[in-house]
Amino acid sequence: MNPIRAIKGTRDILPGAVEAWQRVECASRSVFARHAYREIRTPILESTELFQKTTGADTDIVTKEMYTFQDRAERSITMRPEGTPGVVRAALEAGMLRSGDIERLYYIGPMFRYERPQKGRYRQFAQIGAEAFGSPHPALDAELIQMGMLLMAELGIGGARLAVNSVGHAECRAGYRTALANALRPYVASLCEDCVRRLDTNALRILDCKVPGCQPIKEKAPSILDHLCDACSAHFVEVRAYLDTLGVPYAIEPRLVRGLDYYTRTIFEITGAGLGAQNALCGGGRYDTLVASMGGPDTPAVGWAIGEDRLVMEAEAASSEAMGLRVDLYLVHVGEKALKEALVAADSLRKKGLAVRFDPADRDMKKQMARASSIGARFALIIGDRELERGIYALKNLVDGRQQEVPGGGWDAIAREVGNG
Numbered sequence: 322m323n324p325i326r327a328i329k330g331t332r333d334i335l336p337g338a339v340e341a342w343q344r345v346e347c348a349s350r351s352v353f354a355r356h357a358y359r360e361i362r363t364p365i366l367e368s369t370e371l372f373q374k375t376t377g378a379d380t381d382i383v384t385k386e387m388y389t390f391q392d393r394a395e396r397s398i399t400m401r402p403e404g405t406p407g408v409v410r411a412a413l414e415a416g417m418l419r420s421g422d423i424e425r426l427y428y429i430g431p432m433f434r435y436e437r438p439q440k441g442r443y444r445q446f447a448q449i450g451a452e453a454f455g456s457p458h459p460a461l462d463a464e465l466i467q468m469g470m471l472l473m474a475e476l477g478i479g480g481a482r483l484a485v486n487s488v489g490h491a492e493c494r495a496g497y498r499t500a501l502a503n504a505l506r507p508y509v510a511s512l513c514e515d516c517v518r519r520l521d522t523n524a525l526r527i528l529d530c531k532v533p534g535c536q537p538i539k540e541k542a543p544s545i546l547d548h549l550c551d552a553c554s555a556h557f558v559e560v561r562a563y564l565d566t567l568g569v570p571y572a573i574e575p576r577l578v579r580g581l582d583y584y585t586r587t588i589f590e591i592t593g594a595g596l597g598a599q600n601a602l603c604g605g606g607r608y609d610t611l612v613a614s615m616g617g618p619d620t621p622a623v624g625w626a627i628g629e630d631r632l633v634m635e636a637e638a639a640s641s642e643a644m645g646l647r648v649d650l651y652l653v654h655v656g657e658k659a660l661k662e663a664l665v666a667a668d669s670l671r672k673k674g675l676a677v678r679f680d681p682a683d684r685d686m687k688k689q690m691a692r693a694s695s696i697g698a699r700f701a702l703i704i705g706d707r708e709l710e711r712g713i714y715a716l717k718n719l720v721d722g723r724q725q726e727v728p729g730g731g732w733d734a735i736a737r738e739v740g741n742g
Contacts, residue, residue: 330435330444341633342447345476346429349449349627352472356464358425358451363407365431369397375406375611377582380526381515386434400433403581404450405608405624406615412454413617423455429629440634447629451605454612457621459556462587462607463563465623469591469603470569472627476636480594481602484574485564487557488525489549490585491610497548498524508538528578544575553586560587579604583611587623593635602635603627649675649739651693651719655686655705663704666732673736694719700739702727 327333334342353360369389376382388400401407408426412418428450435444451468453461466483473481488494502524509517513532520527528539549557564571571589579588588606605625612620650670654663660681667679678698680689686703693701703715708729716738717724727735 328444330438332443341637342629345629345633345636346449348475349427349429349472352468352475353427353451356425356468358427358453361408361411361426361428362430363401363404363411363428365401365433366398367401367407367410369399371406371410372399372402375409375583375615376403377523380582381436382434382581386436388433388435402432402434404428404430404432404448404626405452405581405583405611408450408452409612409615409617409622413612413615418454418612418617418620421455423453423461425451425453427451441628441631443630448626449629449632450624450626452622452624454620454622457556457607457609459559459587460563462560462623463567463569465605465625466564466589467567467569469605469625469627473591473593473602476632478593478602478635482592482594483569483571483589484577484592485561485571485587485589486545486574486577487549487553487560487586488545488578488584488588488606489553493545493549493553494525497543497545500543500548501525501527504541504543505538508541511535511538523582525578528576539576542576546573546575556586579606583608583614585609589625593631601628602632647676648678648693648696648698650677650700650702650735651689651696651698652677652679653686653689653693653701653703658709659704659706662709662729663702666702666704669732670736670739673732675736675739702735704729 350360369387372387373383382402387402390398392398408428412424412426417424428448430447431445432448433445436442438444451465453465466485470481470483489497502520505512505524505527506520509520511534512520512527513530513535516527516530516532516535527535528542530539546554546557561571577588577590584606586607586609589604590601591603592600593602594600603625605623607621607623609621612618612622652663652667654660663679664681667677670677678693678696680692684692686705690701698719701717701719703717708714712729713726714729715724716727716735727738
């Protein structure tokens with residue numbers, strides 16, 4: 322009988338690999354806390370209407386990639402393909418966006434899209450996202466972008482690059498879509514089937530196409546920056562000025578768009594150097610009309626999302642730090658009485674803050690010492706019948722080979738020695 326395997330586009334993150342995820346998430350939470358962002362956790366299942374109304378009816382996410390089904394009450398349910406609409410819904414439902422203050426939220430969790438699996442991209446993937454509600458000020462855009470770049474730096478991703486653009490508001494984009502469609506229509510024979518359709522439905526989506534044959538055609542597109550109104554143009558100038566003030570390097574990319582329809586004005590993307598063509602790590606921008614379109618008050622907002630799968634890959638490539646299990650002390654025991662004492666020792670030393678490995682398997686001392694070395698333990702505490710009789714244990718430093726005697730039950734002294742070693 323064939324074994325049951327993981328569904329295509331999903332994967333198991335096993336011990337030895339999950340530690341890299343923990344490191345990335347710990348660093349993310351630290352950066353968020355320093356910027357006064359609070360965590361929010363929303364359901365994986367949402368009403369399909371939520372994404373149809375917000376993400377965009379003509380986007381690839383809605384037309385091709387969503388996992389949608391009818392539940393037993395014949396409601397259309399979708400497994401969330403992105404985080405922002407659910408965060409907005411939750412914040413509105415909880416009355417969080419009516420105080421007039423800036424509300425800063427972040428989330429970490431799984432998303433689902435039925436797309437072709439490739440390096441760093443899966444059908445079940447994880448996102449880390451940040452959303453700031455309540456201010457249209459360009460300084461908030463710059464602060465949020467700088468927060469993303471700070472996270473990259475703290476993870477050791479030195480090759481991160483920031484590209485910025487502005488897509489203006491709805492009126493700016495309406496004129497640009499017409500100019501874009503007119504500019505690209507002569508090359509319709511070279512466009513993919515989807516982009517031919519987009520010429521008549523939403524030409525802006527062509528700039529987000531990843532089909533190789535469409536890339537040279539995109540270079541013929543006019544710049545959206547030439548179609549911005551005075552207010553949107555001034556906002557973009559100010560965002561860049563604040564980035565300059567913060568010392569955040571960036572490149573202006575006038576053909577940069579995002580794959581979601583709700584963005585207004587500022588958009589940006591952070592890319593990494595270690596992932597080849599699929600190098601986008603973080604993307605986001607301003608979405609000043611989304612909250613109101615969902616029935617909420619007029620609430621300007623800006624946010625970003627990071628593909629955690631790719632971020633972990635990039636962070637691992639950039640880091641020389643061992644990503645395996647940390648073990649401060651391995652307990653070596655010989656005999657039944659020693660096993661019981663080792664169990665007590667493990668509990669006592671863990672309460673002192675040490676990472677202690679205790680295996681009750683019946684192995685001789687040589688095999689246990691070999692096991693301690695193989696998992697990278699820094700110390701081994703040896704307890705046998707002779708040690709119990711004397712009330713003196715042996716503590717061996719597995720890094721430099723030094724061994725010393727320590728008092729049995731002297732957990733404070735042992736913890737200090739291991740902590741200093």
